[in-house]
Amino acid sequence: MKIRPASAADGDRLAALLLPVIRAGESYALPRDMSAAAALAYWCAPEKDAFVVEDDGGAIVGSYHLRANQAGGGDHVANAGYVVAGAARGRGVARAMATHSFEHARARGFRAMQFNFVIASNTRAVDLWQSLGFAIVGRLPGAFRHPALGDVDALVMFRSLVDR
Structure with a gap:
């Protein structure tokens, strides 16, 4: 697997990854009828660092984005979102993205990561x-x-990114 920054050239393939997850409506609080353009604008918004995961054949099998969870006094805590292609689940893509995102967050100066809305049924x-x-x-x-x-319940999850 190769994790790299998303680019404008990834648009169609990234939309093809995002839209099935959005349409399913099981893990993101987004409009299920969101257009491809709106999904890409959300995922790759200017305040977010977006990445894609390519498998050995060059297919995009995952993506994540990272941003500050809050502004001002909360801007030292990162927030992120992750998507894995259905066919790639169980192959370590999510774990690889998570590890990459922790390192990227630390490099950007974040000291912790918070997820504001993890769907409890997404075990x-x-x-x-x-x-x-x-x-x-x-x-x-x-x-x-x-x-x-x-x-269903939504969970707030938190972890430090600083060695204690």
């Missing part, structure tokens, strides 16, 4: 984040309208 993500040192620091009861499960 693969919750388990991965916990295995990588994230703690659940908050639970928002019924905060996410899951298309199949109804209202």
Whole structure:
């Protein structure tokens, strides 16, 4: 796998990765009918550093973006979003992106990472984040309208990026 910054040339392939996840409506609080242009504008917004993961054949199998979680007094805490292609799940793509994102965040001067809205029913993500040192620091009861499960909890997860 190769992780590199996303470029404008990746637009169609990146949209093809993002749109099935957005349309499924199971892990991101985004409009399920979001256009490809809107999805790319969201994912690759100017305040975000967007990356893609290519497999050995050059296919984009994952992407993440990283930004400051808050402005001003909270700008030392990073926030990120991750997407893995369905066919690439279980191959270590998410773990590789997470590790890369932690290093990139540290290089940018972030001292911690916070996820504001992890869908509790997304147990693969919750388990991965916990295995990588994230703690659940908050639970928002019924905060996410899951298309199949109804209202499910959203989790706030946090981890330090500083060696203590």
